[in-house]
Amino acid sequence: MIKQIPAFLMSLVIATFLLVTHTTATNLIWLHSINMPVDLNLVVSTMATDLIGMNSRGAFPTVALISIGLLLAFITARFISTRTAVKKTTLYAVAGGTALFAIVALMPLAFYNLDLIAGARTLTGRVYLVVAGALAGYYFGNHLQKGDSNEPN
Numbered sequence: 001m002i003k004q005i006p007a008f009l010m011s012l013v014i015a016t017f018l019l020v021t022h023t024t025a026t027n028l029i030w031l032h033s034i035n036m037p038v039d040l041n042l043v044v045s046t047m048a049t050d051l052i053g054m055n056s057r058g059a060f061p062t063v064a065l066i067s068i069g070l071l072l073a074f075i076t077a078r079f080i081s082t083r084t085a086v087k088k089t090t091l092y093a094v095a096g097g098t099a100l101f102a103i104v105a106l107m108p109l110a111f112y113n114l115d116l117i118a119g120a121r122t123l124t125g126r127v128y129l130v131v132a133g134a135l136a137g138y139y140f141g142n143h144l145q146k147g148d149s150n151e152p153n
């Protein structure tokens with residue numbers, strides 16, 4: 001199981017990067033739509049600031065939220081994989097997508113029906129975030145160390 005930590009961390013980076021950059025981009029698009037000046041310098045600096053800030057500040061940093069979701073989903077996928085013949089990349093991709101879906105669906109319930117993730121305020125944004133989770137899960141399933149799991153390829 002310890003051999004899987006690098007793959008898990010990289011899948012966490014993938015999901016977090018896609019979530020944060022999408023959230024920042026949607027905020028910047030909204031600012032541009034109300035005629036606020038948004039240029040390339042602002043986009044780059046805001047993306048960099050948000051990648052650091054959203055993952056290190058606040059009561060519950062984004063990376064912590066996503067890591068808990070992915071960890072629970074991947075443990076569940078591991079349990080399921082020992083009992084089914086589903087291809088591990090498919091199973092972990094579904095698990096990653098489910099983890100991000102749960103985050104997007106449950107956060108408003110915990111915060112008085114407010115979508116705290118700006119990128120999840122529209123159906124398109126929610127779908128994007130679920131796909132981001134699926135990509136992270138696919139990466140994890142594709143990079144599991146051989147010999148450490150009994151899962152089918």
